[in-house]
Amino acid sequence: MKLRFLGKDSKQGDCPTLYATDRDTYLVQGWRIYASDLLMQLTIPEGETAVEVPTELFDHLEKDGLPSGEFRRLESPLMVLTPGGTYVVQGREVTDPETLAAMDIPDYETVVEVPKAAITALLEEPRGVDLQRRAQPAL
Numbered sequence: 001m002k003l004r005f006l007g008k009d010s011k012q013g014d015c016p017t018l019y020a021t022d023r024d025t026y027l028v029q030g031w032r033i034y035a036s037d038l039l040m041q042l043t044i045p046e047g048e049t050a051v052e053v054p055t056e057l058f059d060h061l062e063k064d065g066l067p068s069g070e071f072r073r074l075e076s077p078l079m080v081l082t083p084g085g086t087y088v089v090q091g092r093e094v095t096d097p098e099t100l101a102a103m104d105i106p107d108y109e110t111v112v113e114v115p116k117a118a119i120t121a122l123l124e125e126p127r128g129v130d131l132q133r134r135a136q137p138a139l
Contacts, residue, residue, distance in 0.1 A: 001021050001022065001023060001098075002021065002022040003020075003027065003099065003102055003103070004019060004020045004021070004055070005017070005019055006018040006019060006020055006027075006060040006063045006064055007057065007063060008027075008057075008060075008120040009053070009054045009056055009057045011026065011093045014133055015029070015030065015104065015106065015109070016029055016051075016053040016054060016057050017029040018057050018058070018061070020105075020116070023131050024115065025109050025114060025115055026119055027083070027094060027099075027103075027112070027113055028035060028051060028111065028112050028113075028114060029051070029053075029109055029110070029120060030051030030053035030057075030089060030091075030109060030110070030112075031052045031108060031109055032049075032108055032109060033051065033052055033088065034125070037066065038080065038082065038088065039114025041077055041079070042090065044118055046091060047093065048112070049091075049112060050079060051088070051089050051110055052086050052087070052088050052089075053086060053087055053089060054085070054087075055070075055081070055086065055087055057087075058071070058087070058119075061123075064116075066119075066120060066123060067123060071122045071123060072123060072124060073122060074122070075089055075122065076090065077089050077090050077091050077114040078089070089112055089114065090112065090114075091112030091114040092112060092113045092114075094110075094111040135136075
């Protein structure tokens with residue numbers, strides 16, 4: 001798989017990163033999710049995982065020719081907009097050693113692959129009811 005770096009969100013030593021691939025997909029490198037309240041909101045099939053990333057990471061989609069602006073709705077692969085202003089992105093977990101070696105991934109991060117078409121669809125105006133799910137603030 002060939003990667004093209006689109007951008008990074010490096011605040012306070014964190015390094016969520018967005019890549020385009022030659023397979024019409026995006027690789028989203030983000031924080032592993034350990035919060036049980038967040039995990040309880042997700043149904044994660046075998047072979048997939050979810051990562052948390054700042055919403056600003058997707059500003060880099062413009063470098064791949066997509067329109068700038070915010071997502072119009074939340075549905076797969078963007079599963080949750082957290083109260084902290086981050087997205088939970090679900091996709092096939094990247095396990096290919098060669099691909100992972102081309103990336104700088106700290107132990108507290110992992111990478112998911114999501115179809116480009118799925119991301120592009122979320123930038124368009126929603127058709128019908130928006131089934132947006134939001135994380136509930138922890139008590």
